[in-house]
Amino acid sequence: MSASLTRRLILPAMVLGTTLLSGLALFSGGGASAEPGTTAEPLVISSKVATAQSQVRAIAPPAAYQTGRENSGSANSSVQVYKNGSLVSYGNKHITYVAPPKDLIPLGEALYMQNCASCHGTKANGVAADNTPGGYPNLRGLGPATIDFWIESGRMPAADPREVQAGRKTPKLSTEQAHAIAAWVNSLSPATPYIPIVHSPGTADTSDGFSLFALNCAACHTITGGGDALAKNTYAPSLRNIPSTQVAEAIRTGPGNMPRFTGNLSDEQVRNIVGYVTGNIQHPVNPGGFGLGGLGPVAEGFIGLALGVGILALIGFWIGDRT
Amino acid sequence: MSDAPQEERTPVSLATATSDDPHMQPLARDPERTERLIAIAMFFGILGIIGFGVAYWFNADAWVYGFTMGIGVLLLGFGITAWGKYLMPKGPFVEERHELRGTDEERESLAAAVVQRGGGILGRRKLLGGVAGLGLAAFGIVAAFPLVRSLGPLPKKTLTKTDWRRGSYLVDSTGRPVHVDDLAVGGIVTVFPKGYQDTESGQAVDQTVLIRLTTENFTTRPGRETWGPAGYVAYSKLCSHLGCPVGLYEQQLQSLVCPCHQSMFDVTNGCVPTFGPAPRPLPQLPIYVDGRGYVRAQSDYKEPVGPGYWERS
Numbered sequence A: 001m002s003a004s005l006t007r008r009l010i011l012p013a014m015v016l017g018t019t020l021l022s023g024l025a026l027f028s029g030g031g032a033s034a035e036p037g038t039t040a041e042p043l044v045i046s047s048k049v050a051t052a053q054s055q056v057r058a059i060a061p062p063a064a065y066q067t068g069r070e071n072s073g074s075a076n077s078s079v080q081v082y083k084n085g086s087l088v089s090y091g092n093k094h095i096t097y098v099a100p101p102k103d104l105i106p107l108g109e110a111l112y113m114q115n116c117a118s119c120h121g122t123k124a125n126g127v128a129a130d131n132t133p134g135g136y137p138n139l140r141g142l143g144p145a146t147i148d149f150w151i152e153s154g155r156m157p158a159a160d161p162r163e164v165q166a167g168r169k170t171p172k173l174s175t176e177q178a179h180a181i182a183a184w185v186n187s188l189s190p191a192t193p194y195i196p197i198v199h200s201p202g203t204a205d206t207s208d209g210f211s212l213f214a215l216n217c218a219a220c221h222t223i224t225g226g227g228d229a230l231a232k233n234t235y236a237p238s239l240r241n242i243p244s245t246q247v248a249e250a251i252r253t254g255p256g257n258m259p260r261f262t263g264n265l266s267d268e269q270v271r272n273i274v275g276y277v278t279g280n281i282q283h284p285v286n287p288g289g290f291g292l293g294g295l296g297p298v299a300e301g302f303i304g305l306a307l308g309v310g311i312l313a314l315i316g317f318w319i320g321d322r323t
Numbered sequence B: 001m002s003d004a005p006q007e008e009r010t011p012v013s014l015a016t017a018t019s020d021d022p023h024m025q026p027l028a029r030d031p032e033r034t035e036r037l038i039a040i041a042m043f044f045g046i047l048g049i050i051g052f053g054v055a056y057w058f059n060a061d062a063w064v065y066g067f068t069m070g071i072g073v074l075l076l077g078f079g080i081t082a083w084g085k086y087l088m089p090k091g092p093f094v095e096e097r098h099e100l101r102g103t104d105e106e107r108e109s110l111a112a113a114v115v116q117r118g119g120g121i122l123g124r125r126k127l128l129g130g131v132a133g134l135g136l137a138a139f140g141i142v143a144a145f146p147l148v149r150s151l152g153p154l155p156k157k158t159l160t161k162t163d164w165r166r167g168s169y170l171v172d173s174t175g176r177p178v179h180v181d182d183l184a185v186g187g188i189v190t191v192f193p194k195g196y197q198d199t200e201s202g203q204a205v206d207q208t209v210l211i212r213l214t215t216e217n218f219t220t221r222p223g224r225e226t227w228g229p230a231g232y233v234a235y236s237k238l239c240s241h242l243g244c245p246v247g248l249y250e251q252q253l254q255s256l257v258c259p260c261h262q263s264m265f266d267v268t269n270g271c272v273p274t275f276g277p278a279p280r281p282l283p284q285l286p287i288y289v290d291g292r293g294y295v296r297a298q299s300d301y302k303e304p305v306g307p308g309y310w311e312r313s
Helices: A003-029 A042-059 A102-115 A144-152 A175-188 A206-216 A244-253 A267-281 A297-320 B031-057 B062-087 B104-123 B126-143 B145-149 B200-206
Strands: A079-083 A086-091 A095-098 A195-198 B188-193 B208-212 B232-236 B248-250 B255-257 B264-266 B272-275 B287-289 B295-297
Touching: A003 A297, A095 A267, A102 A175, A144 A175, A144 A195, A144 A244, A195 A244, A195 A267, A206 A267, A244 A267, A297 B062, B031 B062, B104 B126, B126 B145, B188 B200, B232 B287
Parallel strands: none
Antiparallel strands: A079 A086, A086 A095, A095 A195, B188 B208, B208 B232, B248 B255, B255 B264, B264 B272, B287 B295
16 A cells, blocks of 8 residues: 555544444443543532532421322322331332331341441431531431432442442342342331332333323433433433333432422323333334434434545545546 | 556547557556456445345345445445446546637627627517516515515414413323422422413413422522422423523432523522523512412413513513
8 A cells, every 4th residue: 555545544544433433432332421430520529519419408308208199109009008017018000119128127237337337327317437417418218219229220339429420330239238228227217219119111101101201301311311411510321221110219219410200290100101211212113223322313413424424535535546 | 456666647638549558558457357356346236236125025124225225336336436447548638628718709799699689679578578577576575475474473472471370270291280299309390371281382381390499488589488389489491592491400409401502590599590501590480389289370470481582682
């Protein structure tokens, strides 16, 4: 290959290479590119967030976690099961909310002290070991679904407690261990919602689920569920590969910056949303063959244009090169 | 592909080149082998086209269509291009261009023909000229109609008024009225005035976000002491920048974020913009809780909702 030809191929090769790399990132991530990593100045940012959280706590005590509407995640549901005088499960034909078994409480206490107490405090009230209150969330009165969601989605124990937003990762604790910790924390200050079991979300009304998803969820998570960046280094995570229980837990408890959907969504509506997310969102039909992460027309247009222009440039150089 | 030592060749005229001229020889060093390679490529291209036909016949997936057709067109195109590139006379050839500008005589006679004879011929038919002019004028006037007719209905009062009235129930998209016990702290719901959740104006200007900040009465600005009963606050969902639905509520940051241009509004402080291009706060809807616990509107918005317009910057 002559020197002049090499020189001429540099530009199109760079275009093509960059495009292929970004395309690979899109394919492999499946929306992961919308989840920024730890920022360069975690300390500065985390102090802002801590301020925001303590303000929120001032006006939003955990006790106000309930709804008065029936069949919307709180105990006032069609079916309530008591055992030895305590509510062990409640719900209806759409969702059953189950309390973690009480015999797991001793195990849960031990696991909590190992994995959680250094930040959330030995009393689970957000007062850390060094007695500085306000820096970490108070876990009391949140209900088992909240505790279970944060542990089972791998967000807790946090990789770096200073990061702006704990990211989803491979869970460190098993489902049973998560339930154990939820059981112990809930025994300190019993509350609902319990852990939701969504009944056969595969048969839910996904048409209604889509409407509700578009109205309530798509603004942040995007209409394809790929997630997107939000304000102040926060982001809405991708909804791919999230089991039905965690989808329902997130809707009912509002983890992090997500709003808490309680009385404005009935259990039937939540089941329809869960059915839509675990069905259509997580198993998208891509008639063109490639979904490109479902990141929207800008990303798709960029890939199409850059890839197409790169290849066309290579072909153009080949055709035009006569000597 | 062009590993051959490159000899300098001066361009010759194609018309005068003889068949034994070096310019007429193909670029390929081994034309027979190149021909075979090109033929093989085109053969696979034909297979691709046939494969497309088969796939189409059997109603295959869309990506199979694209793959087979792409292979076919790509390889056939490669063959044709390579044929021209490696097996046609390698040149280079030149073809001299003749002078583009006409002579002065030609230009003068043409001008005379158009202006004098043409003008005279047109001037003979004054009636037709007038009618044609009238037609053009009518066409021009009619062509301006879309400016008036096709820009959509006039906004009428929706610029300054919505369908919210004193006593309007706040209902969700299914028409269910919101009760004071419904939302937990940190909850949000998009609401409409009862009866307008399915109407055009309801979808356009009435849409409102209802957020529960706390369980106590909440005052967002001085003078709005009664607007936030039981911690509920209601804001117009239309961004004051360009009217996008401001649906991103971040409950820890207590911010409403507009998805279009990332304007942020402070929910606890009357939704004044804290970031982004939005020029004004989101209007707050005064609400109250009635005797049976339903959340209702005290009145319409006190200021126009949505983006600015000609009388409001």
